[in-house]
Amino acid sequence: MDFKDYYKIMGVARDAKEAEIKQAYRKLARKYHPDVSKVKDAEARFKELGEAYEVLKNPEKRAAYDQLGSGHRAGEQWRPPPDWDAGFEFSGAGERTGQHADDRAYSEFFESLFGRAGRAGGRSGEPRGGEDHHAKVLLDLDATLAGGTRSIVLRVPEVDAEGRLLVKERTLNVQIPKGILPGQTIRLAGQGTRAPGGGAGDLYIEVEFQPHRLYQLDGRDLILELPLAPWEAVLGATVTTPTPGGPIELKIPPGSKAGAKLRVKGRGIPSSPPGDLYVLMQIALPPTADEKTRAAYRALAAAAPFDPRARLGV
Numbered sequence: 001m002d003f004k005d006y007y008k009i010m011g012v013a014r015d016a017k018e019a020e021i022k023q024a025y026r027k028l029a030r031k032y033h034p035d036v037s038k039v040k041d042a043e044a045r046f047k048e049l050g051e052a053y054e055v056l057k058n059p060e061k062r063a064a065y066d067q068l069g070s071g072h073r074a075g076e077q078w079r080p081p082p083d084w085d086a087g088f089e090f091s092g093a094g095e096r097t098g099q100h101a102d103d104r105a106y107s108e109f110f111e112s113l114f115g116r117a118g119r120a121g122g123r124s125g126e127p128r129g130g131e132d133h134h135a136k137v138l139l140d141l142d143a144t145l146a147g148g149t150r151s152i153v154l155r156v157p158e159v160d161a162e163g164r165l166l167v168k169e170r171t172l173n174v175q176i177p178k179g180i181l182p183g184q185t186i187r188l189a190g191q192g193t194r195a196p197g198g199g200a201g202d203l204y205i206e207v208e209f210q211p212h213r214l215y216q217l218d219g220r221d222l223i224l225e226l227p228l229a230p231w232e233a234v235l236g237a238t239v240t241t242p243t244p245g246g247p248i249e250l251k252i253p254p255g256s257k258a259g260a261k262l263r264v265k266g267r268g269i270p271s272s273p274p275g276d277l278y279v280l281m282q283i284a285l286p287p288t289a290d291e292k293t294r295a296a297y298r299a300l301a302a303a304a305p306f307d308p309r310a311r312l313g314v
Helices: 006-010 018-032 042-056 059-067 108-114 142-146 230-235 291-303
Strands: 089-091 133-139 148-159 165-176 185-188 203-209 215-218 221-228 237-241 248-252 261-264 277-283
Touching (some): 006 042, 042 059, 042 108, 059 108, 059 148, 059 165, 089 148, 133 148, 142 148, 165 185, 165 203, 221 230, 221 237, 230 237, 230 277, 248 261
Parallel strands (some): 133 203, 221 277
Antiparallel strands (some): 148 165, 185 203, 215 221, 237 248, 261 277
C-alpha cells in the first residue's frame, strides 16, 4: 500500500498546534468540498483531507502516527511494522483508536493502522465512574513461563494548554499471570480516567511477546530448533537439550532427518493442561578447514555413494 503523509496533505508542520490543524482543515475543506469546488479531483482531495484530519485532530491517533517517523515519503510502498503501536495508552472501553462510528470509507493505509478489531474490555451492566483505557505491551516470553511482576512503561498522549501535542510516560508494576497467551488481556482496576467526583475506569493491557532467542510460540506449545551433528542424526545419540523447566537429556533416534520433530510433553506454556515442547531437528555441518576433516568426508563419499538430487530426475 502507499504511505500517506497526513501533514503534507493538510499543509501543516509536524509540530503544528491543535488550532493550526483545525484552521488548515477548514480552509482546505471549503476549497475542495465537492458541492462547491471547481477542482477536477475535488471529491478525492476532500476525502483524503478528511482522513488526514481524522488522524491529526485526535491526540492519540496523531501520537501513534508520529511514531512511524518522518522518513517515509508520500506514495512510497509501505507496510506497518509489527506491533507498531505497542506501548501507547489509549482511552475508550474496548476500542482501537481507529474505530469510527460514521460510514466513511477510509484508505487501506488508514485501516492498516487504526481500523483493526476492538480490544476486550468494558464493564457492561456496571455503573461507570470513569473512562476505561487500553494498551498493548510487548513482553519477553519468560514472563508467561514464570509469571510474576513486570515493570511496564506506557506512553500517554496529551494536548497542553497551548494546543501542542505531548507524550508523557507512566510506569506500572503489573502482575503477569503464568501461562498468559498473546492477545489476552490483563485488567488493572482503577487505572483508567478518573471521573470528577466519582470513580475511575480500568486499564486493559493486551499482551504480545517479543521473539525469544530459543523458542517459537505456537499456541500453548513451544518449538525449539535443535542442531545435530550428522553422526548424531545417523547413529542416534543422547544430547543435552534446553527446555523452559531446565535442561534434559533427549534421546535422538538413529536415522533422524532434518525437519523431524520430537515431542517433550508438558514443557510448553504452563496451563491446564500445559503445552508441549516440540524439538525440530536440524543438521549442522562441522567446519572443514583442516585436512583431516576433509579426508574424512572424502572417505565417507567413497564408502557411501549417495545422490541427494536423484529425485529431481536430472
